Amino acid sequence: MAPERPATQRVPRLVEQFERGLDAPICLTWELTYACNLACVHCLSSSGRRDPRELTTAECKAVIDTLERMQVFYVNIGGGEPTVRPDFWELVDYATAHHVGVKFSTNGIKIDPAVARRLAASDYVDVQISLDGATAEVNDAVRGAGSFATAMLAMENLRAAGFKGFKISVVITRHNVSQLDQFKELADCYGAQLRLTRLRPSGRGADTWHELHPTAPQQRELYDWLVAHGEQVLTGDSFFHLAPYGGPLPGLNLCGAGRVVCLIDPVGDVYACPFAIHQEFLAGNVRQPGGFAAVWRDSELFAELRGPQSGGACASCQFFDSCRGGCMAAKFFTGLPLDGPDPECVQGYGAEALTAADPATTPRPALDHSHRGGVRGRREPVPVTIGRRPQAPPAHACDENPLAGFPG
Amino acid sequence: MFDLDKPWRIDDRVAVRPEPFGALLYHFGTRRLSFLKNVTVLTVVRSLADHPTARSACAAAGVGSSALPAYERALATLAESQMITMRTS
Numbered sequence: 001m002a003p004e005r006p007a008t009q010r011v012p013r014l015v016e017q018f019e020r021g022l023d024a025p026i027c028l029t030w031e032l033t034y035a036c037n038l039a040c041v042h043c044l045s046s047s048g049r050r051d052p053r054e055l056t057t058a059e060c061k062a063v064i065d066t067l068e069r070m071q072v073f074y075v076n077i078g079g080g081e082p083t084v085r086p087d088f089w090e091l092v093d094y095a096t097a098h099h100v101g102v103k104f105s106t107n108g109i110k111i112d113p114a115v116a117r118r119l120a121a122s123d124y125v126d127v128q129i130s131l132d133g134a135t136a137e138v139n140d141a142v143r144g145a146g147s148f149a150t151a152m153l154a155m156e157n158l159r160a161a162g163f164k165g166f167k168i169s170v171v172i173t174r175h176n177v178s179q180l181d182q183f184k185e186l187a188d189c190y191g192a193q194l195r196l197t198r199l200r201p202s203g204r205g206a207d208t209w210h211e212l213h214p215t216a217p218q219q220r221e222l223y224d225w226l227v228a229h230g231e232q233v234l235t236g237d238s239f240f241h242l243a244p245y246g247g248p249l250p251g252l253n254l255c256g257a258g259r260v261v262c263l264i265d266p267v268g269d270v271y272a273c274p275f276a277i278h279q280e281f282l283a284g285n286v287r288q289p290g291g292f293a294a295v296w297r298d299s300e301l302f303a304e305l306r307g308p309q310s311g312g313a314c315a316s317c318q319f320f321d322s323c324r325g326g327c328m329a330a331k332f333f334t335g336l337p338l339d340g341p342d343p344e345c346v347q348g349y350g351a352e353a354l355t356a357a358d359p360a361t362t363p364r365p366a367l368d369h370s371h372r373g374g375v376r377g378r379r380e381p382v383p384v385t386i387g388r389r390p391q392a393p394p395a396h397a398c399d400e401n402p403l404a405g406f407p408g
Numbered sequence: 409m410f411d412l413d414k415p416w417r418i419d420d421r422v423a424v425r426p427e428p429f430g431a432l433l434y435h436f437g438t439r440r441l442s443f444l445k446n447v448t449v450l451t452v453v454r455s456l457a458d459h460p461t462a463r464s465a466c467a468a469a470g471v472g473s474s475a476l477p478a479y480e481r482a483l484a485t486l487a488e489s490q491m492i493t494m495r496t497s
Contacts (some may be wrong), residue, residue: 014443017429024425026432071425073434073441099423101436123421123437165439321494 018252023305024070024296029274030264032060032088033080034369040132040143042171042212044275045265046203047080048371049079053267057087058289063264064091066292067100070160074101074126078274080266080369083110089118096124105130105169107147108154116154116161128167128195129154134182136174142212155190160303167195167234172222173212184233196226198238201333201343202275203365209334216351219344220245241326241342244319255328258305260285262296270295272305275329278366312339319347326350335362410484412466412476415495417457422491426450433491444490449482456492 035050036043036161049325055063067075075095082088083106103126111119111127119125128317129151133139136148140292158166168187170176176183180196184210201209214222223242226249237251252260257273264270268286271277283302296302311317314325326342334343335357341349418424421437430444431453444450451469452462459465462483463476473477486492 014429014445017427022427071423073423073425073432073436074439101434101439103439126439 003005014245015252015254017183018254018256018260019306019309021302024072025262026072026256026260027074027076028067028262028264029076029078030063031078031080031266031274032082032091033085033266034367035084036079036081036107037084037109038081038144038145038147039371040204042132042142042199042203042205043370044202044205045078045080045277046201046365046368046370049369050080051266051369055266055268055286057090059268060087060091061094063260063268063286063292064095064098066099066286068094068098070296071294072100074103074308077104081106081107081109096122102126103128103167106154107143108151111154113157113160116157118189119158120161122164126166127163128159128169129158129192130169130171131183131186132171132173133176134179134186138179140175141175145190147250155192158192159190166190166192168192169197170194171199172214174214174218175212177214177218177222180222193234194232195234195236196222196239196274197236197347198241198327198330200327200329202277204328204367204370206333213344216346219346223247223249223346238327241323241330241344242346243322244346248322253322254324255326257281257328258299258302262302264292270299272301273329275327276332278332278363280332280363281329288338310339312337312350314341316341317341317347317349332363333365335359379392393408410462410480410487412463412480412483413461413492415456415458415460415497416462416465416487416492417484417495418453419490419493424450424454433486435489435491438490440489440491442486442489444482449479452479453486453492457495 031045033054034045034047036047039048079270082104092102101124105128108129119127131139131151133143133148139148170183183194198207199205199213219242223245226235226239231250235249235251237253239249240253243253260269262272263274264286264392265277269284270286270292272281272283283299286292288294311320314320326345328338330343331338334354336343336353341353343350343354419435421435423434425432430446431450433442433444444453447469448469452465455465455468456462459468466476466479483492
C-alpha cells in the first residue's frame, strides 16, 4: 500500500526515486494492538486478542519521537481496534503535539458524541470508519452482527460534531462491488470521503480471499467506476494492478513496500507492508538499538526491496510497465512466485498461475491473534479459526533457537 | 489563475520535507500530499515569504524567463491545493 494520491501529476523519474526508497517513509501503518471487539473474516492482521508483548505507552512515545525526527508526516493507526487501548487518546495527543499527524481506522465502537466533538476540533487527526457493506446484510456477513449499526452510529456522531471529510473505508469484495454507488451516496450524505481498498489474502483473509475477492468482470466494473469518480475517491493506491485495463488510476501506482511505506505491528515488529505479516517480510523491531530509524535505514530486506526488481515471468508482458507485477503480498499468500503475475492480473495470467499453485506449500500468515471461540455479536465461533490453530507458538525474530518454528 | 505579481507564502498547516529530488509537502488540513520535483522549485517555495512577489522569488532562485511558465504552473497547482497561500502584506 502506498500513501494517498498526490495532488500533482505523476512523473516517471519521481516514481523511480520512490522505487529506490526514501530516507524516511512518507507515511506508515502502525497497528497499535491486536485486540479487537470484532472478528472480521478478512482481517489482514488476524486480530482479536491482545498480545502481552504489546509496546508500552513509553515505547510508543519513543517511536513517535523517532517519527518526528524523521519527518514522517502522518501515521495510519490501526489494529486490531486501536481505540480499545486505554492509552489511545494519550498517544494521539502525543503524536499531534509532536507534528506527526494521525489517521486512524476504527470500527466506530468508541466514537461517542464527546469523542466525535474532540476529533472534529483537531486538524491533525483524521478518522476512517471501516464499513464493508452499504447495507447491514452485506457488511455484517463479513464484519459480524451489529457492526454496521456501530459504524453508522459513529458516522452520525462525527457528522453531528461537524467533522468534515472523515473517511469511510471499504475493502472491496465480491459482495459489495455492486454497492459502489450506494457507498458514494452514503459518504456524500455524511460529508465524508469514500476510500476503497483492495482485499488481500493476508491474515484471516488468506482463508477467505478465494471466496471474497472480486471476479474478473467485477474488477472491470470497479476499474471503470474508479476512473469515473477519479479524485473524489481515495484508494490508498491499492488498485494499480488494474492499470492495464486502460491507464493508471490517480496515485503513485507502485508498490511502496519498504520503499515509501511500511508497517509497525503491536509488538514493534517492522514489516515491509501492512499486508505482509510474515517472517519473510520482517525487517526488524523498534525495540532494537537504533529503533525504527535504524530498521528503516539498515534493514537488508528493505535494501533488497529498494534494489532493481526482476519482472520475472511478467517482464515480457506489454502491460508490465503499468502494473509492475502487482501486489507482493497478494502473490505471496496465494502461493505465487513474487516475480510472476498478481493473482488478480487483469490479463488472466494470475488465475492461470493460481490453478498451478500448491496449497500445501503456500505460505501461511505468521501470527494469529484470533479470538478463540465465540465473539460478542457472533452467535457461533468464528469459522475461519477452525482447523488453523498453529501447532506451536509462532516463531519470532527474537527467537534464537535454530529450531524455532518446528513443532516438538 | 495564479498571480505571479502577488505576495505568497507556504500555508501554516503545511510541512515541508526536503528530498534528493526536491521535496514532499503535506497539508495537515486537507491531508493531501504534494511533490516538489526539483530543488529549484523548493527554493522558490521556501523563499516566497521573503519576497514581495512570487515573480521575484523565482528570479532570485535563478529561474529564467523561458522556464518561468513551468514554475508558474507549479505554483498554480500548489495554490489550488492550498499548499501556498496569498499574503495580505
